Amino acid sequence: MNEQARRRPGKSYRRPKKDPVRILAFEALRAVDERAAYANLVLPPLLKKAREAGDFDTRDAALATELVYGTLRRQGTYDAIISACIDRPLRQVDPPVLDVLALGAHQLLGTRIPTHAAVSASVELARVVLGDGRAKFVNAVLRKISRDDLDTWVERVAPPYDEDAEDHLAVVHSHPRWVVSALWDALGGGRGGIEDLLEADNERPEVTLVARPGRISADDLLDTLGEESGLPGRWSPYAVRLTEGGEPGAIDAVREGRAGVQDEGSQLVALALANAPLDGTDERWLDGCAGPGGKAALLAALAAERGAHLLAAEKQPHRARLVERALAGNPGPYQVITADGTRPPWRPGVFDRVLVDVPCTGLGALRRRPEARWRRRPEDLEGFAPLQRSLLREALKAVRVGGVVGYATCSPHLAETRTVVDDVLKGRGGPAAEAEWVDARPLMPGVSALGDGPDVQLWPHVHGTDAMYLALLRRTA
Numbered sequence: 396m397n398e399q400a401r402r403r404p405g406k407s408y409r410r411p412k413k414d415p416v417r418i419l420a421f422e423a424l425r426a427v428d429e430r431a432a433y434a435n436l437v438l439p440p441l442l443k444k445a446r447e448a449g450d451f452d453t454r455d456a457a458l459a460t461e462l463v464y465g466t467l468r469r470q471g472t473y474d475a476i477i478s479a480c481i482d483r484p485l486r487q488v489d490p491p492v493l494d495v496l497a498l499g500a501h502q503l504l505g506t507r508i509p510t511h512a513a514v515s516a517s518v519e520l521a522r523v524v525l526g527d528g529r530a531k532f533v534n535a536v537l538r539k540i541s542r543d544d545l546d547t548w549v550e551r552v553a554p555p556y557d558e559d560a561e562d563h564l565a566v567v568h569s570h571p572r573w574v575v576s577a578l579w580d581a582l583g584g585g586r587g588g589i590e591d592l593l594e595a596d597n598e599r600p601e602v603t604l605v606a607r608p609g610r611i612s613a614d615d616l617l618d619t620l621g622e623e624s625g626l627p628g629r630w631s632p633y634a635v636r637l638t639e640g641g642e643p644g645a646i647d648a649v650r651e652g653r654a655g656v657q658d659e660g661s662q663l664v665a666l667a668l669a670n671a672p673l674d675g676t677d678e679r680w681l682d683g684c685a686g687p688g689g690k691a692a693l694l695a696a697l698a699a700e701r702g703a704h705l706l707a708a709e710k711q712p713h714r715a716r717l718v719e720r721a722l723a724g725n726p727g728p729y730q731v732i733t734a735d736g737t738r739p740p741w742r743p744g745v746f747d748r749v750l751v752d753v754p755c756t757g758l759g760a761l762r763r764r765p766e767a768r769w770r771r772r773p774e775d776l777e778g779f780a781p782l783q784r785s786l787l788r789e790a791l792k793a794v795r796v797g798g799v800v801g802y803a804t805c806s807p808h809l810a811e812t813r814t815v816v817d818d819v820l821k822g823r824g825g826p827a828a829e830a831e832w833v834d835a836r837p838l839m840p841g842v843s844a845l846g847d848g849p850d851v852q853l854w855p856h857v858h859g860t861d862a863m864y865l866a867l868l869r870r871t872a
């Protein structure tokens with residue numbers, strides 16, 4: 396029997412309408428879910444293919460990007476709402492069906508797409524990618540969701556703040572509970588601060604460029620962009636913020652390596668290390684965890700201005716190649732090597748300045764990696780702990796007496812920041828390092844709200860940067 400004959404009389408079969416934007420968004424979500432892909436890596440090739448096939452214009456690409464990023468960021472909230480609309484546990488719903496529902500929930504609750512368009516587009520998507528039977532289920536759930544707005548839903552599904560503050564914040568601001576807890580421990584303070592931080596993680600970050608010193612000035616970079624497209628950085632003299640987002644790769648200075656994409660917090664970390672006061676020589680610098688090379692490129696440019704040499708070391712060969720690319724054209728001397736910083740090939744005590752921007756959970760860069768908060772597990776901290784301590788210990792051996800080490804993470808988790816430094820200084824789990832704290836705060840001039848020191852923790856909701864951490868230590872013996 397053919398498809399037409401099987402249907403009830405009077406109900407003629409209509410082919411589902413194919414909507415390339417939503418199909419692409421669904422494919423990206425499936426790749427993130429099924430293949431543990433990163434949204435920021437999966438999306439560009441899909442968009443490129445769609446543009447080449449003539450399916451997409453710039454607005455379509457912007458909508459697809461917003462749908463994917465927004466759905467992933469708000470997944471925790473949407474899951475709680477979807478769960479309240481179905482009569483079985485969420486884990487019993489097939490993941491592709493959940494992706495269509497979450498995409499639909501985001502259109503209904505997180506965008507200005509009119510309700511009827513959000514529901515019908517999601518049901519059509521379900522018909523194309525899931526089939527007619529499951530499209531009915533999608534229709535029923537989304538109709539329920541569409542009856543109320545986001546605030547009403549959140550009030551209904553989140554536990555009251557006074558009963559369980561962390562669970563409340565986790566549902567309202569779409570973060571795993573353990574991440575809420577860890578961020579709050581690191582931030583301290585009351586409800587206002589943590590809410591602002593969690594919301595900042597849900598905002599799309601500005602794209603910031605670094606004008607690499609000696610190669611292009613921030614003013615010249617701003618001139619090439621024009622007043623409407625660029626603004627000076629808030630804190631770093633080398634930063635330029637792209638006001639329209641745009642395609643950094645289309646900017647000549649970026650293509651030629653005279654500028655790069657770099658969060659302002661990362662720039663501040665590299666600058667603080669480079670400007671830490673030093674007695675004696677200032678000729679040999681080391682970046683012990685250099686890949687993909689953002690901080691190394693800024694350090695190499697700063698080193699070049701002072702006649703110093705940068706050695707950039709990276710364990711992963713493919714990431715060392717990215718460092719090579721980031722440093723190509725640097726006006727001063729540098730060398731990139733593939734090396735394990737815990738078993739270093741360099742002689743001890745020979746460097747004047749050393750940076751170790753260690754592998755970490757990345758909980759400070761959740762704005763950029765919308766799926767990361769769902770993928771990370773508390774156990775990951777235990778995995779990084781010995782490596783972080785070992786890299787810091789080796790950095791303190793690599794620097795000469797009187798030289799300075801910068802220990803940095805793009806995580807504010809206390810287990811990856813202050814605790815690591817304290818353990819190494821106090822000799823927990825190894826010999827105590829002969830080193831003293833250097834106050835990092837004066838080395839970030841003009842930057843407000845840097846706390847009690849001597850280390851520095853930057854915050855997205857306070858500084859507009861990733862939550863970078865920096866401890867500066869001087870070797871004393």
Ligand SMILES: C[S@@+](CC[C@H](N)C(=O)[O-])C[C@H]1O[C@@H](n2cnc3c(N)ncnc32)[C@H](O)[C@@H]1O
Pocket residue numbers: 661683684685686687688689690691708709710711714734735736737752753754755805
């Ligand atoms: C947080 S990233 C560094 C980011 C870099 N500083 C930047 O600004 O582009 C940490 C890097 O350390 C590398 N790494 C991990 N273990 C290492 C080791 N034992 N020795 C050297 N590098 C290591 C990782 O491959 C990763 O590229």
